[in-house]
Amino acid sequence: MAKKKKGEGKGKSGPARSLVEQARYNVSLPPELLERAKRDLKREKYLTPLRLAEKYSVTLSTARKILKALEEEGLIVKFGSSRRAPVYLPADKAKTLPPGI
Numbered sequence: 414m415a416k417k418k419k420g421e422g423k424g425k426s427g428p429a430r431s432l433v434e435q436a437r438y439n440v441s442l443p444p445e446l447l448e449r450a451k452r453d454l455k456r457e458k459y460l461t462p463l464r465l466a467e468k469y470s471v472t473l474s475t476a477r478k479i480l481k482a483l484e485e486e487g488l489i490v491k492f493g494s495s496r497r498a499p500v501y502l503p504a505d506k507a508k509t510l511p512p513g514i
Contacts, residue, residue: 442478450479460501
């Protein structure tokens with residue numbers, strides 16, 4: 414049996430990405446998608462990354478970027494929190510909740 418070389422078979426393939434390649438993969442959020450999410454926000458009871466990803470046919474990372482942008486603008490509020498599936502409420506609906514919830 415042949416010996417494996419050091420680092421072979423560990424799941425890494427090829428050299429690390431250069432800064433230019435990293436910038437290419439770090440795509441910004443399309444403004445028209447963000448505007449569409451703002452318009453649709455009025456009809457939503459709650460938002461999660463999975464719901465947005467399915468609704469707009471985008472990846473989960475893009476859905477998280479949308480939610481983060483909406484939260485920074487104060488349009489949504491984080492209600493339930495877990496690392497994998499945070500739940501957000503529209504800011505106007507979050508104000509109407511009874512205290513302690």
